[in-house]
Amino acid sequence: MACAGAGALAANRLQQLQAAFETDARIVHRLLSQRVVQHDAIMATLTLLQPAAAPGEGRAASAEAPLPRLPSVYPQILSVLQRPAQGSWPATLQAELSAAEATSRRTGHAALAALDLTAGRYHLVMAGVPASYALHIDLRTTIPADEWPMDMATSPVQVTLEQGGQAFVVQPGRTGPGAWRRSFDFHKLLASPSQPLTVVARRSVGLHELPWWGMLGWCVLTALLWGAGHALRRQRVARQRAEELLRLGQVARLNTLGELAAGMAHELNQPLTALLSSTQAAQRLLADDPPDLPTAQTAMARAVEQARRASSVVGRLRRLVERPDLAGQAQPLALPTAVQDVLHLLEPELAQRGVAPEVTTAADLPSVLAEPVALQQIVHNLLMNALQALEQVPPAERRLHLTLQQADAGHVALSVRDHGPGIPPEARQHLFEPFFTTRSGGLGLGLTLCESLAQAMGARLALAPEVPGAEGRGAEFVLTLPTAP
Numbered sequence: 356m357a358c359a360g361a362g363a364l365a366a367n368r369l370q371q372l373q374a375a376f377e378t379d380a381r382i383v384h385r386l387l388s389q390r391v392v393q394h395d396a397i398m399a400t401l402t403l404l405q406p407a408a409a410p411g412e413g414r415a416a417s418a419e420a421p422l423p424r425l426p427s428v429y430p431q432i433l434s435v436l437q438r439p440a441q442g443s444w445p446a447t448l449q450a451e452l453s454a455a456e457a458t459s460r461r462t463g464h465a466a467l468a469a470l471d472l473t474a475g476r477y478h479l480v481m482a483g484v485p486a487s488y489a490l491h492i493d494l495r496t497t498i499p500a501d502e503w504p505m506d507m508a509t510s511p512v513q514v515t516l517e518q519g520g521q522a523f524v525v526q527p528g529r530t531g532p533g534a535w536r537r538s539f540d541f542h543k544l545l546a547s548p549s550q551p552l553t554v555v556a557r558r559s560v561g562l563h564e565l566p567w568w569g570m571l572g573w574c575v576l577t578a579l580l581w582g583a584g585h586a587l588r589r590q591r592v593a594r595q596r597a598e599e600l601l602r603l604g605q606v607a608r609l610n611t612l613g614e615l616a617a618g619m620a621h622e623l624n625q626p627l628t629a630l631l632s633s634t635q636a637a638q639r640l641l642a643d644d645p646p647d648l649p650t651a652q653t654a655m656a657r658a659v660e661q662a663r664r665a666s667s668v669v670g671r672l673r674r675l676v677e678r679p680d681l682a683g684q685a686q687p688l689a690l691p692t693a694v695q696d697v698l699h700l701l702e703p704e705l706a707q708r709g710v711a712p713e714v715t716t717a718a719d720l721p722s723v724l725a726e727p728v729a730l731q732q733i734v735h736n737l738l739m740n741a742l743q744a745l746e747q748v749p750p751a752e753r754r755l756h757l758t759l760q761q762a763d764a765g766h767v768a769l770s771v772r773d774h775g776p777g778i779p780p781e782a783r784q785h786l787f788e789p790f791f792t793t794r795s796g797g798l799g800l801g802l803t804l805c806e807s808l809a810q811a812m813g814a815r816l817a818l819a820p821e822v823p824g825a826e827g828r829g830a831e832f833v834l835t836l837p838t839a840p
């Protein structure tokens with residue numbers, strides 16, 4: 356996009372330069388044509404002014420009289436030559452002027468002679484009767500500087516008048532540094548049949564004339580847009596990951612626990628208060644002398660009733676939070692993919708602790724039967740526990756192995772082994788008990804939840820027995836899942 360946009364900007368600038376060049380060249384052609392056409396008009400006038408009848412002394416003098424005044428009116432005319440009747444041209448130019456006179460007589464219009472374009476001079480001969488005329492013209496004073504469309508000294512356009520391999524430089528054309536090969540050309544004959552000179556305009560474009568700032572700006576803009584798009588995409592991935600983690604994470608569990616506790620407190624508060632007041636009343640009645648036994652009995656009956664109510668509330672809540680049978684929702688899935696998904700979710704946590712998990716997957720591993728979310732939850736919890744354990748060892752020793760292999764004919768085992776401090780023998784048998792934790796701030800529900808989730812979908816979660824002498828530390832948990840039929 357950056358290259359295409361910058362290229363389009365450069366092409367657009369070249370088009371603008373070419374359009375301006377062609378306009379200037381056409382104006383130059385028109386101006387020069389207007390000037391040289393003047394020469395034809397002067398020649399026509401000169402041939403008309405001479406005596407039409409037989410030459411007499413007085414007439415010859417009057418025909419010659421206007422000649423010297425022409426150069427003062429037209430600065431481009433250096434001199435006017437006349438070949439009088441029966442006379443001849445000046446000896447130095449005799450041959451050329453005579454030849455041009457013959458051409459002029461044949462064509463009916465003036466003809467060029469003694470062309471010296473390098474010096475910018477030529478003669479224009481018009482055959483007449485009885486006298487013929489020749490104008491000696493200097494092109495340098497023909498150029499109309501006041502109407503010229505360009506600055507002659509600084510313009511990059513070169514303008515020449517050319518004929519037969521000779522060229523008169525009208526405007527030299529400044530070639531700036533870094534002239535580029537791309538150039539514009541203009542060729543057109545002057546609009547005067549008597550002076551067939553070609554107007555040639557050329558212009559080469561300098562690299563400095565390209566719109567570099569615009570091109571750079573466009574490139575920066577596309578880079579910024581690309582960067583913003585990239586950042587947005589990354590942000591979206593991070594957000595999705597965070598949402599997923601939240602779904603699996605403790606925050607959600609704590610929220611549920613909090614709601615459960617608040618609900619229980621609310622539901623139980625009333626029967627327990629009633630139970631308390633009934634038993635206190637019964638206590639008082641029994642302390643009376645004589646004790647009011649029938650009323651005390653009634654109060655105790657009410658207390659029993661409230662205790663039953665409290666028990667039914669607890670029962671109701673238990674039924675409410677009872678886990679549905681996950682086995683029914685189990686579906687065949689590829690264990691390596693599920694594990695990779697969780698590793699992807701945990702990428703920030705792994706990177707933060709400098710842990711690069713090593714995953715070993717046996718070839719031809721069959722699909723397993725599992726409930727996807729429950730499986731994710733178990734693997735997530737096992738990995739989080741392993742990471743928390745690895746935090747207690749120096750970064751260089753933080754290793755984490757995941758092994759996926761066939762356990763037996765009908766089962767696939769996923770083992771998560773870390774090289775953390777391991778689990779002390781006295782803690783091993785309590786790991787899966789609710790609220791057993793050795794971490795400050797731990798809930799002690801993670802492994803319990805994992806175990807019950809595993810059981811609910813027909814899998815098994817166990818702590819691998821310690822292998823004596825095997826590097827001396829670390830913990831390994833093994834999740835055994837049934838293979839899909």
Ligand code: ADP
Nearest residue numbers: 740741744792793794797798799800801802830
């Ligand atoms: P919590 O993480 O909230 O403490 P868990 O049920 O997940 O609850 O873990 C219970 C206890 O098991 C932890 O407090 C810890 O002592 C121990 N434990 C679990 N996994 C590991 C492990 N990979 N390495 C060492 N100890 C572990």
